[in-house]
Amino acid sequence: MALPPVSIVTVTRDGLFFTRLLVEKVRQFVGERDYEIIVVDRGSVDGSRRWLQGQPDVRLVRFGQWRVRGHGHAEAAARGIRAASHERIVLIDSDAHPVAPGWLEGTVDQLDGRTRLAGAAFVDTHAGNPHGWYIHPHFMVFLRSDFEQLVVLRKCRGDATDTGEEATIRVLAAGHDILRHPITFATDFAVGHPRVPTLAGGVFHAWYVSRLLHNAPEVARETDGEVTPERYLEPLMNKLRQVHGLGW
Template sequence: MPNLKPVSIVSVTRDGYFFSRLLVERIRAHIGFRAYEIIIVDRGSKDETRRWMSEQSDVTLIKFAQWRTREHGHAESAEKGIKAARHPNIVLIDSDAHPVSEDWLKKSVDSLSETIRLTGAQFVDKHVGNPHGWYVHPHFMCFKKADFGSLIQLRKLQGEHTDTGEESTIRVLGAGYEIRAYPIEFCQEFSVGHPRVPTVSSGVFHAWYVSRLEHEESTVIRETSGAVTRESYLIPIQKKLRAAYKLEY
């Protein structure tokens, strides 16, 4: 058996119990024989998320109130989890994402080396502060804990000129290191009628929009011209996932 890198898997939650629980369960199903820990940083969930996470033996729950993360919310919360990690390799994954293939870590975190310092899902977009036109999106991002704070920076240091986590790609490439990034592709298996989401990248499924639909649905509806709502997207995708994984919650 190859020497599998131990990993600390970090995710940020704020309600969304269904997807957060599914993430933990699918990690267990696809983690293999490597050493791992799951760190959940919760930003004040009002549903069953905190209770369920606190009962899991392989989950460390960190409670980080929403009011403490006004400026860099998701990024600042993720930082709390990374700092608490026991293992040298970090897998940052969104709470509405989950692994769907056995090789999800082989293609990502196991590729990290002295030259490759960042791996994950490649998001293509043009932002003023990023000359590359793409970056590793933090819904699935792998790196060495030792690089956190130097090469790896999650906060929007350039304001709205970059997105959360985008600074990491800029820094890694700027320092002369390599990135192994995988395209984000449409996930037909769990399609519910939207032409672009959900997606899959490097063996990781991502629903998108879940937390925002929980807390700012009107904004999502406006941004998507009504294409993404709880009724048209969130509920149907939960139904498909329940059927696929034979879930009773």
């Protein structure tokens, strides 16, 4: 029996190193199934667009910063999801990438009439979410036909919920199941901060990359100086090059 095809959607703005790593690791771990990679670019100026245009399995969607009305990343992700060709959607951050052969079998292939959402389960307490956890949109798997109905990425309850949290609330309220993959710390890659990067469901997530590229002072303040380009981003890139044997 053929494995279901997937549309893998990500949003990027610069960060070519991580976007390229995502594309190459998807190719390595996608297995024997049809797939497409949709990259929604929000105005990269670091050569990302040129590299992406040369990839035969990548569809580049341009989404300029001037189009943003609210949460730009979520709006860009929605653009990519609407452009998808396949029913099964993998929404993944551009600073994340698969590291295990079974990452799709454990998520995409588990979706059915009962299970409508899968991915990385983030534990947090927000006033608008009674569950104390939600599937974080850095790695979220769902059906395209559920998008903007059960699966909503925008903040519908203001600061009472986080982006993507509404999806978990709605899916559970509708009586469906969610497949949760716990987030663990990728201790072998710990640089600059003890709790990032992370692993969940066979997916590695660096965290902070886009914000470090565009607002490093704010991230440094939030993390008491532990996450900076010098203490976190550059050492992490070097570690990834070493572990994956990258020549770039």
